[in-house]
Amino acid sequence: KAAAIAYxxxxxxxxxxxxxxxxxxxxxxxxxxxxxTKIDELLPWHWNG
Known part of the structure; x- marks a missing residue:
């Protein structure tokens, strides 16, 4: 399960x-x-490295 989450x-x-x-x-x-409550800010579509 952990591998599936990582992938x-x-x-x-x-x-x-x-x-x-x-x-x-x-x-x-x-x-x-x-x-x-703000964890979604870390998702890839919000990230601008």
Whole structure:
């Protein structure tokens, strides 16, 4: 199940024209400081690396 989630995140980033490695690295460093109500701001289609 964890692998499926990871693959989904990577492919979603690719579909949105985002470098998956850069997006994921950035997101993982920022996610702990984010309010749960704003977590959608970290999704690939909102990221502008």
């Amino acid at each position: 989904t995140l990577i492919e979603t980033a690719k579909l949105n024209g985002v470098d998956p490695q850069a997006w994921l690295a950035n997101t993982l460093t920022r996610i702990s400081d984010y309010k749960i």
